[in-house]
Amino acid sequence: xxxxxxxxxxxxxxxxxxxxxxxxxxxxxxxxxxxxxxxxxxxxxxxxxxxxxxxxxxxxxxxxxxxxxxxxxxxxxxxxxxxxxxxxxxxxxxxxxxxxxxxxxxxxxxxxxxxxxxxxxxxxxxxxxxxxxxxxxxxxxxxxxxxxxxxxxxxxxxxxxxxxxxxxxxxxxxxxxxxxxxxxxxxxxxxxxxxxxxxxxxxxxxxxxxxxxxxxxxxxxxxxxxxxxxxxxxxxxxxxxxxxxxxxxxxxxxxxxxxxxxxxxxxxxxxxxxxxxxxxxxxxxxxxxxxxxxxxxxxxxxxxxxxxxxxxxxxxxxxxxxxxxxxxxxxxxxxxxxxxxxxxxxxxxxxxxxxxxxxxxxxxxxxxxxxxxxxxxxxxxxxxxxxxxxxxxxxxxxxxxxxxxxxxxxxxxxxxxxxxxxxxxxxxxxxxxxxxxxxxxxxxxxxxxxxxxxxxxxxxxxxxxxxxxxxxxxxxxxxxxxxxxxxxxxxxxxx
Ligand code: UN1
Numbered sequence: 001x002x003x004x005x006x007x008x009x010x011x012x013x014x015x016x017x018x019x020x021x022x023x024x025x026x027x028x029x030x031x032x033x034x035x036x037x038x039x040x041x042x043x044x045x046x047x048x049x050x051x052x053x054x055x056x057x058x059x060x061x062x063x064x065x066x067x068x069x070x071x072x073x074x075x076x077x078x079x080x081x082x083x084x085x086x087x088x089x090x091x092x093x094x095x096x097x098x099x100x101x102x103x104x105x106x107x108x109x110x111x112x113x114x115x116x117x118x119x120x121x122x123x124x125x126x127x128x129x130x131x132x133x134x135x136x137x138x139x140x141x142x143x144x145x146x147x148x149x150x151x152x153x154x155x156x157x158x159x160x161x162x163x164x165x166x167x168x169x170x171x172x173x174x175x176x177x178x179x180x181x182x183x184x185x186x187x188x189x190x191x192x193x194x195x196x197x198x199x200x201x202x203x204x205x206x207x208x209x210x211x212x213x214x215x216x217x218x219x220x221x222x223x224x225x226x227x228x229x230x231x232x233x234x235x236x237x238x239x240x241x242x243x244x245x246x247x248x249x250x251x252x253x254x255x256x257x258x259x260x261x262x263x264x265x266x267x268x269x270x271x272x273x274x275x276x277x278x279x280x281x282x283x284x285x286x287x288x289x290x291x292x293x294x295x296x297x298x299x300x301x302x303x304x305x306x307x308x309x310x311x312x313x314x315x316x317x318x319x320x321x322x323x324x325x326x327x328x329x330x331x332x333x334x335x336x337x338x339x340x341x342x343x344x345x346x347x348x349x350x351x352x353x354x355x356x357x358x359x360x361x362x363x364x365x366x367x368x369x370x371x372x373x374x375x376x377x378x379x380x381x382x383x384x385x386x387x388x389x390x391x392x393x394x395x396x397x398x399x400x401x402x403x404x405x406x407x408x409x410x411x412x413x414x415x416x417x418x419x420x421x422x423x424x425x426x427x428x429x430x431x432x433x434x435x436x437x438x439x440x441x442x443x444x445x446x447x448x449x450x451x452x453x454x455x456x457x458x459x460x461x462x463x464x465x466x467x468x469x470x471x472x473x474x475x476x477x478x479x480x481x482x483x484x485x486x487x488x489x490x491x492x493x494x495x
Pocket of ligand 1: 106152153282283286443444445446
């Protein structure tokens, strides 16, 4: 019998009001049914928001350290349950166990960081321009947040949103991705077991069109935190813009690793293999372009093909597998569509370029590690996000051209430069247009205590991760205290 998951509203499991459910299956093995989940709608969102709204006054009145203690206890339990969470995540998302353990670890790190940060929700004290008067800034919670999550990091990304959002004193309704709902169920169960009061976090399962849209349009929701596609992000920005609500967006990427001729090529090779084929290329930070200086282009391309063709693809639960399936058939069709586009555009397909089928592969959505050589910057496979194991390799004549090509997409999330020349490395850090830059390290692998996000169409200027996440989920209040006993008029009496 498949497990029947329920929404989690006001601390209780509840079915969708419509009674509708959907199945979630393992993308590596469609015979493996993870469970059935509620297909919720606007009425379920309304219930969840009402619960979050009712829980808000008490939750916000707790000292932030008391909230932080709950985050710490939650995190200790995540540590205990790390292995089973990773296994569930591999079953529902497809990425290999090593990576789902890493994803869970990212949630753990974010949780411990939140516990510490609950003691550091600092403001600023400034001298007043008048005598016998002081002024300072304090951080305030905002209300009920809507948290909308993608499927590629089923624990880490919900944790980036939940921990700072709740630590700041807000309550929330979270919509997990429809393709990876089980991990968040476990997260919510643990939060409750760690002492989170009912209604502070509510989970509503269902589609973006129904649940996401209802959250977005709910007048009692004060802000939306969204990670996903540019298209949906733009829509969220429009609605929240019109309603004057806060929204924080983490959108697409077309990340490049730029290798100069003086680089350690073995190191660059390890970096690009991990960046391009880790998570089957389904990270917003994935290395989708490799830009190589002409002098080492042929050599590096050959090294990549040699190694990538040997990557073991399969069910991520097998510890020897190096790359799992794509998350869904739709995703596989999208990836394959881009491969066809690349071929038509005249790029040279040097590896893969098709679904991996036959035997056990027929049970899942597998795709061969794929490499295109001789890609030019104007091709769609050099500009658009693919979200799959497809690497576009571009030859450039020198450093200046490489930087120009690197910056020539609409996105700007994560970039890497490989060189032993410190001057070049520093110049690249200065010139690269992206929110994250790595020197001699791949484009994936951001650390949870540092700001995470991008420039241009990758987002709207907010940074999740680190202390900056706490700026997203809180409002500033400026306080003036006059202890002069008389009326003092700023701008008039301060001569
Ligand atoms: C994402 O793909 O949306 O930096 C997040 C990384 C991970 C997070 C990726 N720590 O690759």
